[in-house]
Amino acid sequence: AIAQATPAPVQACALPAFDTNVRPGAGDGPTDVEIGMIVADVLGIDDVNQQIEGDFLMVLEWTDKRLADFGGCRFPITQVWFPPANLLNSSNLRATYTQARNQVSVAEGGRVTYLQRLTGTISSYHDLHKFPFDRQQITMEFASPSLGVDEFQFVPMVDGARLADTLNIEDWDIRGVTISAANSMLSTLQEERSIAAVTIDAARYYGFFLFKIITPLTLIVAMSWTVFWIPPQKFEAQIGFAATSMLTLIAFQLTTSSILPRLNYFTTLDWMLFGATLLVFAALLEALYTGTLARRGREAQAQRIDYVCRFVFPAAFVLFWGGTVITSIR
Amino acid sequence: AIAQATPAPVQACALPAFDTNVRPGAGDGPTDVEIGMIVADVLGIDDVNQQIEGDFLMVLEWTDKRLADFGGCRFPITQVWFPPANLLNSSNLRATYTQARNQVSVAEGGRVTYLQRLTGTISSYHDLHKFPFDRQQITMEFASPSLGVDEFQFVPMVDGARLADTLNIEDWDIRGVTISAANSMLSTLQEERSIAAVTIDAARYYGFFLFKIITPLTLIVAMSWTVFWIPPQKFEAQIGFAATSMLTLIAFQLTTSSILPRLNYFTTLDWMLFGATLLVFAALLEALYTGTLARRGREAQAQRIDYVCRFVFPAAFVLFWGGTVITSIR
Amino acid sequence: AIAQATPAPVQACALPAFDTNVRPGAGDGPTDVEIGMIVADVLGIDDVNQQIEGDFLMVLEWTDKRLADFGGCRFPITQVWFPPANLLNSSNLRATYTQARNQVSVAEGGRVTYLQRLTGTISSYHDLHKFPFDRQQITMEFASPSLGVDEFQFVPMVDGARLADTLNIEDWDIRGVTISAANSMLSTLQEERSIAAVTIDAARYYGFFLFKIITPLTLIVAMSWTVFWIPPQKFEAQIGFAATSMLTLIAFQLTTSSILPRLNYFTTLDWMLFGATLLVFAALLEALYTGTLARRGREAQAQRIDYVCRFVFPAAFVLFWGGTVITSIR
């Protein structure tokens, strides 16, 4: 019953004087307000600012017996009682239905429907430990600060959380959206409230990071292994090569550090970068060591070390990265 | 009949009390609303956010018999019935005709015209597989969420979709704009609605990408071929050269990755970059191999390989890139 | 007669009922509206978005006999007939005189003056073929979509286009501003309208581009010529040198490509970059060729070629760049 109002017969829809501060059914337990949320579009999920940008259709429905005779009418929300529901998340939303249409429509028996389209950004709280193989549950919470649990209750609308077919986001797989309601403690007020929660289940597509970051990283690490194929006498070439790989890795790390906020912990990608840096640094040390051996006339030993490293380094790389990725996907 | 109102004789244009919630002709089938859209300017098409920024003139026309006696008058849209048409795309549009002119004008017989100029961004949904040789059909959809197909019908205006002569966009060829209307399922409401669709046909000019990205790429790849002309004994020079080409390619890839959103698939340009990277990496391996051969005294064989590669690599390059481009243009 | 209103004697400025939709002098040919535009500041000209950001004082003057008895009064624009003039360019302007002063002032005989200060961005349409030696005519066009040429005519005010003494723009020389009016076809409406055009004549100062782009470019190209002074035996040094120049040029090109929009054509600077790239690539090929000659024992020939190139390359460079610049300045 979303967004429909049978037109009233041509009659006066003029309301009598009305105390809009008094909630409907004040004597009969809490006022139930049904809530529904359609995700019409997801425009982006911003990891740095931890925000989701979207386009939402919010529906609120409740019964106000005082409006029972006004079936088919529409009223501005300031002329009737209106649920004092707030989005608890920090947000910057524009209401699209403003001007002539920020109205409720009344159906038979005083059933009141309010439909609003909200576009903008909402704070999400990301756990990025498994980045870029992460999956986030982004939750929007609604509550009424001024009405307690015995005065106001949210009720999730049946089939009230829906997702549009086509979304304008490329780097996340929006797998679904659910809605629920429960009484719980509101930490900012330190009182219990009825809280409606809309949860968007989003899994990151890691294709971009695989192709644009992890593949180049692999090539840079693989290039550092060429020092095991350069003869130990060609000492400077080896060191120059390893150092160049090293500096490229560091530049890479700087570039990628702006993809995420300034975290105080390591993501999966950070562990991968860390392992890569360690391996390239080890290759640099190996080149220094075999070069010193060669200068001291122990070339055979140097070449044996080089030979062993040709297998040990790639194996260590595969094991470390494999382990990191498997841990984070599991 | 766009944007014209014959002035009413100096008389009172005062409307009687009027139920603006009742649509005109409520008893005689759906209310027909003609829609026209003039694209006055396209300011930009943003691939990263998948948005078009434009300047649009929207015209709505319908007949309201209740206004038949008010030919030549103008009324604010809140004083008459106004079609509850919404842009379904996520958008951020400013209405330019606000203040004194957010009005409808009424002609003979209650024919009502509404003209509004809308400036801002509208979500578009790009398919970038063929980038930068792609062509996009950017569609703006209008529907009335609150009125069903038996209550409300859009009718495309004759010659109702037009394009201005001069557009402020440099990187796209806006080839035309069309308008159509049809009943179809609205996924967000799961009900059928009359949907008007304005489609802008835009083909990307690939000149910029050809000159600024593909040409430098070609030069970098071509530079990696100099290792086939350097004698195999000059082992370090070869490897240094190939590695520099490699790192330049990777830096290039990083720089260009901000042109597009974080896609989960390969565009044509990605395939070209991928092919280029493979070829440069192959040149690096070739240098390592011929260098090892030369150190082991098999210089003749090394030189033969170098000689063959002088032809094989350019040929592979031309074939791979040619195939990729031809596939994506077709 | 800009911005002056002799105060009315203390009397009632209350207007009688008035049809503000009827234009003044409706029976005596078109209504003439004088228009003036003072460019109080130019804050910037943005090549990438093709916008001018400025601060403008717009004056409109017309005669409304119905206001003849109200000399010295001021009225809000919604209480009188107001010319339905629109800026045709896409724009994002803020009116500074809002609140208490979005008013017209009436002088003797019903002469009405409206003064508004507009700040913001206006679309301009740049032809960048001669960049950075280009000069742009930036035009703002005003028209009244709803009134035809027999109903409404713009008249340029005498001395109506002026420029402030100090402007806040550093990279353009704003040489003047002119105003004119003419009847012409409005492509978006496909009807004839009276169009007022304010044209700002702006010549780009190319000092910045000369010092910050063209001079470093010249140094990079000149550095590539050192390969002609390095003996051909020092083959690797030559190639390394030429390749470094090459890669620096490519990085340079990437950096400068964000100064302009993604054009489908070559600017003068692009031609200069193109010529520079060709010459550096030629120097790389020369190094490869003389190196091969030297390895084959034909050192004398290699040195002769080097010697000739010391003169040919600088000459080619001067000729190509000189020709390009002269063509674009002419």
Next chain:
Amino acid sequence: AIAQATPAPVQACALPAFDTNVRPGAGDGPTDVEIGMIVADVLGIDDVNQQIEGDFLMVLEWTDKRLADFGGCRFPITQVWFPPANLLNSSNLRATYTQARNQVSVAEGGRVTYLQRLTGTISSYHDLHKFPFDRQQITMEFASPSLGVDEFQFVPMVDGARLADTLNIEDWDIRGVTISAANSMLSTLQEERSIAAVTIDAARYYGFFLFKIITPLTLIVAMSWTVFWIPPQKFEAQIGFAATSMLTLIAFQLTTSSILPRLNYFTTLDWMLFGATLLVFAALLEALYTGTLARRGREAQAQRIDYVCRFVFPAAFVLFWGGTVITSIR
């Protein structure tokens, strides 16, 4: 008693004529206004612009005897006396409770409560000498410019400063928030006022800077020490190596300089960078000196110097950085 209003019986809440300019209890000393501030979210702390972006719930409570008979009513803030309290910090805040709810609610005895949610940026004044090991006390100050200390007094609400459980900020540890009030001189007015101060205690998490800046820096410095392991005869390799480390450091410094505003003093990180640069420059000079010694046949001395430096440089590095960090943490 935050955000609660017992509903008034269905009666007229219509106020009589009321001079809202007169403060309550004007004859009995200053008007006391209780103030509370809940930090619902901290979205970011911006060092460059010295701003905190947050989401705040502000509560004001006072007694107005003239409203004693209106317990349970709600009034728009323009219809009653409202404390003329201003945020003294520069700020750009949006009030979330606008439209229908920018109201005060009145309880028994004329106790008036006002609740507002404010979202946006507030100027903070950072002392960055110890960056990135710094801790900031971010203070928001409220005062009433138009009422002196004998007319208006702020009173901190009991338990009036609270912090939400989950905050949307990753790089700072928000340790608490306190509220206080005192009379002090207002420098802009040069008069005494009652000033309420809300102080947010924020300690920066330095993990990000440790992993992404200080670790790479350490690697770059450590790489410059390889010149002590390269034999002095390999003069060019040494110098090339030291110079590359040097240039990498300088590039690093450029990149990191945009993290902070343009300070006129050195932060802890600047001292660390400065020490690192000095050490790398010293390694470059050492390479030049030992190279010159080796060319003059004093290779033994050169190698002794190299040998000593292998220990002196790391020790100097550890001592300098350790001292810097310890000083700034203490």
Next chain:
Amino acid sequence: AIAQATPAPVQACALPAFDTNVRPGAGDGPTDVEIGMIVADVLGIDDVNQQIEGDFLMVLEWTDKRLADFGGCRFPITQVWFPPANLLNSSNLRATYTQARNQVSVAEGGRVTYLQRLTGTISSYHDLHKFPFDRQQITMEFASPSLGVDEFQFVPMVDGARLADTLNIEDWDIRGVTISAANSMLSTLQEERSIAAVTIDAARYYGFFLFKIITPLTLIVAMSWTVFWIPPQKFEAQIGFAATSMLTLIAFQLTTSSILPRLNYFTTLDWMLFGATLLVFAALLEALYTGTLARRGREAQAQRIDYVCRFVFPAAFVLFWGGTVITSIR
């Protein structure tokens, strides 16, 4: 007398009908309006856009005998005569005291006070020839376009220009603020007006530029001098070294070019960069020349030149930079 209003006795503050277009004291010479400006904060000075971002408290005071009986009242600015004063600079300011407090307060004898807090950006006009050793006088000018010098006069308030103790800007030393008024020609209107000028005296702190730009520059130039210590036989090392310094300088120049707008003239920093580039280029030529001499067997001469340059280059550097800086500071 800033920002104080003794409360009026509880009486009707209702104004009689009033022609707010007529200025007070119209028969007795020009109306004097006192103006004061408190700079509550300076948030930033933006060289690129030539803007100052600040937080200002503006006070206006004048006498309106018609309000003599309303001492202690407050009126909205639209209900009284209000000075038509405009900020002439282009600006984007938000008025903080909006809603309920965009009012004037009236004291004994019709003395009217208006206090407004303005936050935002104001165009400043910088002379950057001496950058980064420059000092700017940033002027905000106010005038009344519609009232001539015989109708309206600004009078600077005694002690009317003040500065807050703590400012939120790090890179400028705000040394003071002054206010003055004078009649002068308004170039946009070509008529004389009374103009009030508020001037902020700002000296740039050059510490940031000294530490982050000039010091690295010095190191890069000093590194180019190592070519004088490398023996002339090591020809390639010398040239490679000089070229690397050269390219680093050019990259440096590119990076720093975004600190300032695109100027058509050289700043002090540009002269320093220019001198540095010339010296590094000269070092490159010296290396080419001594290398050629060495190849031709004139090693002694080459070494003599190297020896001389070890002193000449640093001396030239110190003289050039010293001269440039002294000239610009003087």
